[in-house]
Amino acid sequence: MNDLFQTVIIVFVLILALAFLFRKQLWKSKKTDDSCGNGSCGCD
Amino acid sequence: MSKQLNVALIGNPNTGKTSVFNALTGLNQKVGNYPGITVDKKQGICKLSRGVKAHVLDLPGTYSLNASSLDENVVIELLLNKNDKDYPDVAIIVSDVENLKRNLLLFTQIKDLKIPTILVINMSDLMRRKGISLDIELLEAKLHTKIALVSTRKNRGIDELKQLIETYKTISTEPCLDTTLIDADYFQSLQKAFPNQDVYKLWLVITQDANFGKITRQELDISKFKTKSNHELKRLQQKEAIKRYQFINTILKEGQTIDRSKATDLRSKLDRLLIHKVWGYVIFFIVLLSIFQAIYDWATVPMDLIDTTFASLAEWVKNTFPGGGMVTDLVAEGIVSGIGGIVIFIPQIAFLFLFISVLEESGYMSRVVFLMDRVMRRFGLSGKSLVPLISGTACAIPAVMATRNIENWKERLITILVIPFTTCSARLPVYLIIIALVIPEGTIIGLSYQALTLMALYLIGFGMAILSAYILDRILKTKHKTFFVVEMPNYKLPLLKNVIITVIEKTRTFVFEAGKIILAISVILWVLASYGPGDKFNNAEAYVKATSASQTTYERSDQVAAYKLEHSYIGLVGKAIEPLIRPLGYDWKVGIGLVASFAAREVFVGTLATIYSVGSANEGENIDTIKTKMANETYADGTKVFTLASGISLLLFYAFAMQCMSTLAIVKRETKSWKWPILQLIGMTAIAYICALIAFQFLK
Numbered sequence: 228m229n230d231l232f233q234t235v236i237i238v239f240v241l242i243l244a245l246a247f248l249f250r251k252q253l254w255k256s257k258k259t260d261d262s263c264g265n266g267s268c269g270c271d
Numbered sequence: 272m273s274k275q276l277n278v279a280l281i282g283n284p285n286t287g288k289t290s291v292f293n294a295l296t297g298l299n300q301k302v303g304n305y306p307g308i309t310v311d312k313k314q315g316i317c318k319l320s321r322g323v324k325a326h327v328l329d330l331p332g333t334y335s336l337n338a339s340s341l342d343e344n345v346v347i348e349l350l351l352n353k354n355d356k357d358y359p360d361v362a363i364i365v366s367d368v369e370n371l372k373r374n375l376l377l378f379t380q381i382k383d384l385k386i387p388t389i390l391v392i393n394m395s396d397l398m399r400r401k402g403i404s405l406d407i408e409l410l411e412a413k414l415h416t417k418i419a420l421v422s423t424r425k426n427r428g429i430d431e432l433k434q435l436i437e438t439y440k441t442i443s444t445e446p447c448l449d450t451t452l453i454d455a456d457y458f459q460s461l462q463k464a465f466p467n468q469d470v471y472k473l474w475l476v477i478t479q480d481a482n483f484g485k486i487t488r489q490e491l492d493i494s495k496f497k498t499k500s501n502h503e504l505k506r507l508q509q510k511e512a513i514k515r516y517q518f519i520n521t522i523l524k525e526g527q528t529i530d531r532s533k534a535t536d537l538r539s540k541l542d543r544l545l546i547h548k549v550w551g552y553v554i555f556f557i558v559l560l561s562i563f564q565a566i567y568d569w570a571t572v573p574m575d576l577i578d579t580t581f582a583s584l585a586e587w588v589k590n591t592f593p594g595g596g597m598v599t600d601l602v603a604e605g606i607v608s609g610i611g612g613i614v615i616f617i618p619q620i621a622f623l624f625l626f627i628s629v630l631e632e633s634g635y636m637s638r639v640v641f642l643m644d645r646v647m648r649r650f651g652l653s654g655k656s657l658v659p660l661i662s663g664t665a666c667a668i669p670a671v672m673a674t675r676n677i678e679n680w681k682e683r684l685i686t687i688l689v690i691p692f693t694t695c696s697a698r699l700p701v702y703l704i705i706i707a708l709v710i711p712e713g714t715i716i717g718l719s720y721q722a723l724t725l726m727a728l729y730l731i732g733f734g735m736a737i738l739s740a741y742i743l744d745r746i747l748k749t750k751h752k753t754f755f756v757v758e759m760p761n762y763k764l765p766l767l768k769n770v771i772i773t774v775i776e777k778t779r780t781f782v783f784e785a786g787k788i789i790l791a792i793s794v795i796l797w798v799l800a801s802y803g804p805g806d807k808f809n810n811a812e813a814y815v816k817a818t819s820a821s822q823t824t825y826e827r828s829d830q831v832a833a834y835k836l837e838h839s840y841i842g843l844v845g846k847a848i849e850p851l852i853r854p855l856g857y858d859w860k861v862g863i864g865l866v867a868s869f870a871a872r873e874v875f876v877g878t879l880a881t882i883y884s885v886g887s888a889n890e891g892e893n894i895d896t897i898k899t900k901m902a903n904e905t906y907a908d909g910t911k912v913f914t915l916a917s918g919i920s921l922l923l924f925y926a927f928a929m930q931c932m933s934t935l936a937i938v939k940r941e942t943k944s945w946k947w948p949i950l951q952l953i954g955m956t957a958i959a960y961i962c963a964l965i966a967f968q969f970l971k
Binding site for chain 1: 597598
């Protein structure tokens with residue numbers, strides 16, 4: 228695998244991870260219930 | 272297209288309503304034994320015969336339609352609003368065979384709303400043991416309803432209940448009580464003013480308005496009616512309750528026989544012991560000790576297995592993936608290590624929730640709530656604060672939401688502010704790894720030091736919550752007083768199905784919800800640790816060569832990796848905050864963990880696993896487990912990073928610090944102000960910093 232291809236894969240994975248963490252800010256949530264919404268707390 | 276009907280499941284707390292919901296829908300849901308566990312509405316689908324489906328709504332537990340808390344109000348809001356999409360075609364009132372008299376109060380109120388109503392008498396398997404016999408036909412005739420005798424424990428009566436749901440249209444909607452009997456003049460004038468409306472619904476809207484002052488009047492416009500003062504309305508509500516109990520007493524006199532001489536009641540004997548003012552606390556302490564000891568004894572083997580499996584997997588990835596390079600490193604050090612950091616805690620989390628679930632299911636948890644109330648009152652907390660505080664051991668978010676049933680604002684605010692001190696499950700991974708690192712493995716009177724430390728951390732968290740509540744109680748002034756009422760459910764053998772559901776749900780939530788975040792952060796951290804700005808990062812090898820004497824290839828390679836990490840992006844962040852955390856005994860790598868775990872505490876371990884994976888585990892070298900890597904971590908002068916002093920300091924920091932953005936968000940929403948979460952953040956961080964500082968300086 229050449230370096231450019233590896234860098235592209237790593238940047239893609241990084242963008243995926245960032246997009247997952249900031250998904251609430253990136254996409255307007257349709258959630259209307261009382262859960263906190265981030266999914267990590269175990270309440271939703 | 273199949274037909275669907277709406278079914279509302281309503282009942283007093285602790286009647287087994289949620290078990291009936293589970294039996295009808297098969298949905299996974301937590302079943303607890305102390306009041307107030309059902310906070311939000313839960314829904315599920317129950318398949319009936321001939322393609323009919325029932326949409327079942329599990330409403331919060333309520334004692335009557337004279338609600339005094341917000342979650343009780345949910346029930347009334349739904350039952351008064353025919354336009355609500357969840358408005359029930361049929362209501363199922365779940366009662367418990369031992370408390371039929373009290374349960375029937377709610378039944379008669381809902382029946383009077385003229386909704387087809389089925390009465391479920393749950394826990395029917397206890398009837399013989401308690402010496403209770405019921406004349407079902409007579410009760411059905413007098414209450415104008417259909418009755419299902421159910422035992423969720425023995426899985427009896429559920430099919431009969433489903434049949435009753437299907438034939439709900441045949442159930443009479445005749446009311447139990449003539450509402451005008453409460454106050455003839457008042458109710459007649461009310462009916463006269465609104466001839467087309469149901470007088471009991473009008474009455475409920477008026478009383479709810481008096482209790483909450485904000486009910487949505489979607490159907491009934493009563494604003495023009497000259498009603499009575501709030502004091503008068505309360506008096507009429509009391510009169511209504513008396514009239515209803517008179518009606519219930521008359522019916523039960525004929526339809527229910529209780530022969531105590533036939534009862535083989537163990538409950539009162541056990542209660543005398545378990546809530547005894549001395550023995551009660553001793554037993555509770557022994558129960559806690561046994562739980563923490565068992566967690567350590569039973570979870571060690573699977574945890575070690577998981578740890579070594581993931582270490583080998585990372586090694587395998589490095590050796591097997593074609594070409595090696597950065598992508599292979601990302602998979603081995605970022606992704607596999609990140610997942611390993613999540614999976615390793617499954618055994619201990621599963622065991623903890625197994626025990627908590629057994630305590631809740633058995634009925635012992637309610638005794639603990641009652642027992643601890645004696646202590647809590649002295650510190651200015653309401654008895655009702657105990658349920659949220661105990662719920663906080665799972666997660667602070669639902670615990671903060673569970674404070675809604677505390678009527679007094681000051682008590683509710685104090686409870687909200689101190690909940691994050693109780694040890695939530697997110698702290699558990701942090702505690703476990705640090706304890707394993709710095710606390711020796713020896714035992715005292717058969718109890719391991721590590722288990723005792725874990726238990727001490729739970730007690731310290733609870734103690735700090737109580738102490739903070741005491742201080743807040745002195746600062747915030749109010750004249751209101753409240754009284755503590757707790758339901759004491761019967762003792763029962765925990766239902767294996769419910770226990771398993773709880774354990775699976777909690778573990779699954781940790782792995783798939785918290786785990787996703789931990790994994791995403793692990794990947795980002797790996798990138799930040801594997802790239803850096805400037806010459807020192809890009810030409811690390813040349814710098815190391817120039818500064819160190821001749822070394823073996825492996826030693827040189829390790830030094831280069833460490834040098835690169837120090838000058839990577841994440842290394843720069845860690846270095847920047849190091850002066851602030853050094854007095855607490857932490858190096859810049861731990862600093863990175865602290866910063867990353869502000870989002871969520873559980874990220875800390877994954878972060879350290881990722882950071883310590885980067886640069887080690889070279890080819891041909893025996894790969895270390897996460898624990899060993901952390902244990903071997905040293906400062907430049909060769910002294911260990913994780914010592915007893917720095918470990919205790921770190922444990923105390925995590926015990927008290929407000930490392931959870933989600934909790935801050937929920938506190939803001941519940942208090943409707945940024946003031947309280949900001950104060951909470953500053954206060955808790957200050958307490959954590961000071962305690963960690965004192966501990967490290969004292970122990971080093």
